[in-house]
Amino acid sequence: MGDALGVVGGGQLGRYFVLAAQSLGYTAVVLEPDPHSPAGAVADEHIVAAYDDESALDRLAELCRAVTVEFENPPVAALEYLARRVTLHPSPSAVHIAQDRRSEKRFCRDIGLTVVPYVEVNDDNDALRCADGDTVASLFPAILKTARLGYDGKGQRHVQSASQLVDAFASLGGAPCVLEQIVPLDTEFSVVVARGADGEVAAYAPTHNVHVDGILDASTAPFSAPVVAHGHDAAVRIASALDYVGVLAVEFFVSGGALLVNELAPRPHNSGHWTLNAARTSQFEQQVRALTGMALGDTAMTHRAVTMVNLLGDRWKHGEPRFALAREVDGAHLHLYGKHEARAGRKMGHLTVVSDQMAGDTAAASDTAIHTVLARAKRLRDEMTISDGSGARR
Numbered sequence: 421m422g423d424a425l426g427v428v429g430g431g432q433l434g435r436y437f438v439l440a441a442q443s444l445g446y447t448a449v450v451l452e453p454d455p456h457s458p459a460g461a462v463a464d465e466h467i468v469a470a471y472d473d474e475s476a477l478d479r480l481a482e483l484c485r486a487v488t489v490e491f492e493n494p495p496v497a498a499l500e501y502l503a504r505r506v507t508l509h510p511s512p513s514a515v516h517i518a519q520d521r522r523s524e525k526r527f528c529r530d531i532g533l534t535v536v537p538y539v540e541v542n543d544d545n546d547a548l549r550c551a552d553g554d555t556v557a558s559l560f561p562a563i564l565k566t567a568r569l570g571y572d573g574k575g576q577r578h579v580q581s582a583s584q585l586v587d588a589f590a591s592l593g594g595a596p597c598v599l600e601q602i603v604p605l606d607t608e609f610s611v612v613v614a615r616g617a618d619g620e621v622a623a624y625a626p627t628h629n630v631h632v633d634g635i636l637d638a639s640t641a642p643f644s645a646p647v648v649a650h651g652h653d654a655a656v657r658i659a660s661a662l663d664y665v666g667v668l669a670v671e672f673f674v675s676g677g678a679l680l681v682n683e684l685a686p687r688p689h690n691s692g693h694w695t696l697n698a699a700r701t702s703q704f705e706q707q708v709r710a711l712t713g714m715a716l717g718d719t720a721m722t723h724r725a726v727t728m729v730n731l732l733g734d735r736w737k738h739g740e741p742r743f744a745l746a747r748e749v750d751g752a753h754l755h756l757y758g759k760h761e762a763r764a765g766r767k768m769g770h771l772t773v774v775s776d777q778m779a780g781d782t783a784a785a786s787d788t789a790i791h792t793v794l795a796r797a798k799r800l801r802d803e804m805t806i807s808d809g810s811g812a813r814r
């Protein structure tokens with residue numbers, strides 16, 4: 421097996437971890453129950469088993485010198501089991517905090533950061549009490565989110581008024597939730613930060629994010645705004661307070677000029693995919709470096725500006741997108757995750773466009789470069805997409 425690294429989870433983030441590990445001369449082992457996963461397809465060994473299958477965890481520990489996760493939802497007990505047998509980063513306790521919106525928010529507040537106004541709705545009684553009480557009236561209109569297992573806007577219900585709360589809670593299966601005020605967003609951005617076991621920290625350029633229907637649509641770096649420096653500091657503070665080892669992403673809201681922490685991801689992040697094509701070290705190579713105790717890589721951008729746009733399954737509706745178009749465009753990079761079924765809202769791949777100017781090149785103003793890459797990426801994505809009419813010609 422050679423010198424192997426392991427990853428729990430088989431999605432696209434795991435796929436890029438595997439590729440980064442291999443590019444540094446490691447072999448890679450994936451634990452993922454789906455036999456046809458994006459990461460399993462490129463792994464040196466794919467253990468097809470449930471995340472909490474003890475004999476599978478034993479095998480993973482036996483094969484690997486260190487293991488990480490590519491999503492926040494493996495059972496914590498399974499991670500604790502693994503951590504007793506092999507080096508595991510990030511720690512089960514850090515993943516535990518990040519996999520539940522309640523603990524995530526409490527943790528952020530405890531270290532002095534601000535989150536969206538919210539209350540916990542843990543059971544039917546809480547829901548009834550909140551629906552009756554005046555204390556939460558100021559939260560409406562609000563979003564009810566399941567505390568656990570939500571992603572890409574899933575597990576969320578808009579609740580206009582208290583009278584809708586009990587039904588909304590029931591429609592989410594009665595699982596513990598947070599009820600968040602819908603805050604007017606000036607903008608959204610994220611910071612991806614890596615932290616080594618020795619406490620060394622390296623952050624990437626803050627990235628401006630646009631979500632559509634609760635799913636990330638476009639990420640552009642660098643992002644500059646008055647609160648951005650605070651976002652960088654907050655991300656570093658979170659990583660240090662968690663005694664975090666690995667790559668951590670922090671999603672921020674900016675509302676009325678104030679910085680609010682939205683959520684944490686204990687792993688590389690969709691908004692950091694641009695680092696594959698426009699940073700000296702990608703977020704996935706950084707994950708390998710932090711995991712194995714190597715010095716962290718240089719996070720500097722290699723281009724003046726970069727935009728990543730997601731390719732959701734919706735764009736497959738009238739036929740497979742015209743991938744060839746992206747290959748013809750200078751500065752465009754097409755990434756496909758090898759998923760066979762293109763469902764609406766499913767992340768099938770992404771497209772990255774880098775600016776003509778290199779980082780440090782003073783020829784063009786940064787703002788212009790940012791607007792240009794964003795427009796180019798969106799235009800190329802639209803041109804690639806088969807619309808109803810042109811689909812008929814195929």
Ligand code: ADP
Nearest residue numbers: 536563570571572573574600601602603631634
């Ligand atoms: P997920 O885990 O699915 O990414 P998020 O909580 O990050 O869930 O919500 C997804 C997106 O929905 C956010 O990035 C933001 O655009 C919007 N959103 C979520 N919560 C709020 C809120 N309280 N106020 C305003 N917009 C919100």
Ligand code: MG
Nearest residue numbers: 572671682683
């Ligand atoms: Mg989010």
